[in-house]
Structure formats: structure tokens, C-alpha cells
Amino acid sequence: MIDPQPSGAPPGEPSVASPAVPVPYVPAYGTASLADLPGSLLASLGLPVGNTLALEPAPRVCLFLVDGLGAELLAAHPDAAPFLSAHLRGTLTAGFPSSTPTSLATLGTGAPPGEHGMVGIQMAVPGEGRLFNCLRWTAPGLSIDPDVWQPAPTVYERMAAAGVEPVYVAPASFDGTGLTRAVYRGMRYRAAESPGERVEAVRQALRETTFVTVYYGEVDRVGHFSGWGGGEWLEQLAVADRMAERIAEALPPGAVLYVTADHGMINAADKVDVDRRADLREGVLMLGGEARARHVYTSPGAASAVLETWREALRGRAWVVTREEAVSAGWFGRRVRHEWLGRVGDVVAVPYGDCVIVASAREPVESSMIGYHGSLTPAEQNVPLVEIRR
Numbered sequence: 001m002i003d004p005q006p007s008g009a010p011p012g013e014p015s016v017a018s019p020a021v022p023v024p025y026v027p028a029y030g031t032a033s034l035a036d037l038p039g040s041l042l043a044s045l046g047l048p049v050g051n052t053l054a055l056e057p058a059p060r061v062c063l064f065l066v067d068g069l070g071a072e073l074l075a076a077h078p079d080a081a082p083f084l085s086a087h088l089r090g091t092l093t094a095g096f097p098s099s100t101p102t103s104l105a106t107l108g109t110g111a112p113p114g115e116h117g118m119v120g121i122q123m124a125v126p127g128e129g130r131l132f133n134c135l136r137w138t139a140p141g142l143s144i145d146p147d148v149w150q151p152a153p154t155v156y157e158r159m160a161a162a163g164v165e166p167v168y169v170a171p172a173s174f175d176g177t178g179l180t181r182a183v184y185r186g187m188r189y190r191a192a193e194s195p196g197e198r199v200e201a202v203r204q205a206l207r208e209t210t211f212v213t214v215y216y217g218e219v220d221r222v223g224h225f226s227g228w229g230g231g232e233w234l235e236q237l238a239v240a241d242r243m244a245e246r247i248a249e250a251l252p253p254g255a256v257l258y259v260t261a262d263h264g265m266i267n268a269a270d271k272v273d274v275d276r277r278a279d280l281r282e283g284v285l286m287l288g289g290e291a292r293a294r295h296v297y298t299s300p301g302a303a304s305a306v307l308e309t310w311r312e313a314l315r316g317r318a319w320v321v322t323r324e325e326a327v328s329a330g331w332f333g334r335r336v337r338h339e340w341l342g343r344v345g346d347v348v349a350v351p352y353g354d355c356v357i358v359a360s361a362r363e364p365v366e367s368s369m370i371g372y373h374g375s376l377t378p379a380e381q382n383v384p385l386v387e388i389r390r
Helices: 034-044 069-077 082-084 100-109 155-161 178-184 195-208 220-227 233-247 304-314 321-330 338-343
Strands: 061-066 088-093 122-125 129-131 167-170 188-189 211-216 256-260 270-273 283-289 296-297 318-322 346-351 355-356 382-389
Touching: 034 088, 034 100, 034 256, 061 233, 069 082, 069 382, 082 088, 082 233, 088 155, 088 355, 100 155, 100 178, 122 296, 122 338, 155 346, 167 195, 195 211, 195 233, 211 233, 220 233, 233 256, 233 382, 296 304, 304 318, 304 346, 321 346, 346 355
Parallel strands: 061 211, 061 256, 167 188, 167 211, 270 355
Antiparallel strands: 088 382, 122 129, 256 382, 283 296, 296 346, 318 346
8 A cells, every 4th residue: 555645836836845834634535545445345245346355265254443553653662652653554644634523534435525524623604694513513603513523324324224334432431422323324233341341342342243333432532631642642552452462362264354544643832822812813704623623714705815814813823725626636535515605704814834723712722732634644643554354
């Protein structure tokens, strides 16, 4: 598998990259991205779909999703995860933004963000003047129907139609949420809490069916609040490594385990606080997205002025482009469906380096974190693809 390469300078920035203006690491949709994994997994189980990643046939497949386990993070600490490090097949790109809801939808549909429409953690509900948080599945006013917000058929529904009963192993608190419904429709949910309970649930499920997904989120959680690379983070990386090893040991003959992640992470040292910057609030109706991938929704007629202000304020710290420029640059995939365009900000601001764009009054918890993701950098985009066969 060829590691993805960045393509093209951002619109509105110099075409030649420099230390001050790095080139966006655009996801390798169609060749080596998370969007290419689901179809290849279906093909490995014998379903008549394309196999972009050329995965070998297998009678049973387990996909272990380790939230926040970027390829560069794993490569920096192989001693903490010797099992995963020893079985690395290659590297995939997450997609943009490199955030959990977006990547879960990508893995759930086999489509890039521009097709499934989950283009950020906080998105505008087009024409309604309100923000929708798809991670918490909350919005002011009327509730959001998951089947309407993300209407694309899931790969799990396709599996079920082909006679495969996919199983999803994760904490009970995620069962029945809007996000789970949007991205995991067609799965049979099996609740399990501790790492040991999840390993056992996978072992039992693989006796009953041919496809199992298991999720572990502590690597990401600890990274957010303690930073990646520290002692507590390394402990959680070791837990994920041991989980993978135990799942591999429990595989039935001929089965295969794949391990990947939804994104990587950076530790922030440079915080731009919109709630303390009147210039960055001028002409802005709503601030969406997340700290490393902001959707900026502007007042009527204010988009050009907001773009100019944000570009100047974030020069050398972020790529700041229009909606049209982000779409044409392929950040969300080959296209963004017309009905999803209003979910993308009039201005899109994507920090690089160790910069984040926070909003301390509106998002106090998120603004206090250390580890972040969402941007178009290799540290956030590159995720491992680990393969173990019995």
C-alpha cells in the first residue's frame, strides 16, 4: 500500500510550500483512505464490490477501531505497542475533517465526507440558523433524524441484505444514540465495557457471524485531556495493543483482524480564542466545526470581509479558504453533494502546526484540552492499517 501524498497548495495561499505555509495533506480518496476500506472488507468476504486495497479473501473479519491512534503516533512509540507495530500493513488517510463522527460515517458508508454529509462535528442546519452537534446529536429546536441527516445506506445494511449479520461491540452508552443510528444502521449492537469484556464479546460474536467491529476510545480521550505521548496516553496505547493481541489469539481459523483508527492527534501550544477576539467575531453568525477545522458561517454579504480578516489574523497558522475553494480542492472528496453545501462554512479555517482555534466561552471543555485533531496534516490524517491472519 502506497502512503498517500499531499496534493496542491491551498487556494488563496502561495503555490510553493514554505515552512510558514505547509501544503495541505489532502486525503487520498479512492486509493488509500478510510473510505476505501469498507468496500475492500466486503470484497474480502466475497461480496461483489471493488477491492481498492486488495485485501485477501477471508471467511471471517474483525475490524478493531482504536479512536485517535494515528500512524505517526504509533510509529513514535513502537515499544508501547509492539504487537500492532509488528503487523503494520500500511497507512490510510482519514478524510476531512479528521474527526470521529466524520470518520465513523466514512467507515459506515464507504463514502467520503462530501457524499455522506458528515462534514464536521458542529454543522449548520441549512436554512435554519442553528448549529447541530453530530457527536452529541444535539441542536436547538426540533430534533435531527439520523436517517435524514445521513441517508446513505450503510455497509452494514448492505451486509445484512447479503445474508451477513454484522455485530458492533462498544460501550452500552453509545447504543441507541443518533450518531450510532446514522453510521451503524444494520449492525447488531453488543454492549461491552472493559477491554476484557470487549475481547470476550468479539470472541463470542465471531462464533456466530462473519463480520465484527469493536471500538476502543480511551487512547483518544486521554490524548485530548493529557496530551498524546505522555505516561497516561502510553498506558492506553498499551491497553489497545494487548486488546489487539488477545483478539488475534481468539480468531477462528482463517479469520483476519484489521486494526485502524479514525484520526491521529497533535498537542496544541498556540490557542487563538475567538471569544476574546472581536475582530474574528465581526460578521460571523455561527462558529462551527472544531478547533482544528472551523466552519465559519457569515452574515449576509459579510463572507469576503470575514475571509480577509481571518486570513490576516491566522497568517502562517492556518489555511483559510472559502467554501467553494475547499470543495474544489477536494478536501471533502471528489465532490460535495448539493444538499450538503450549506453544512460547509462560508469560510473554512484549518490550523496547522500546533495552533488551534478555540471558543472559551462557548466551548469551555474543548478549549481547555491539550490534544486536538481535525486538520489536514499527516499527524492527524495518517492512520495505520494493521493486519493479522490466523
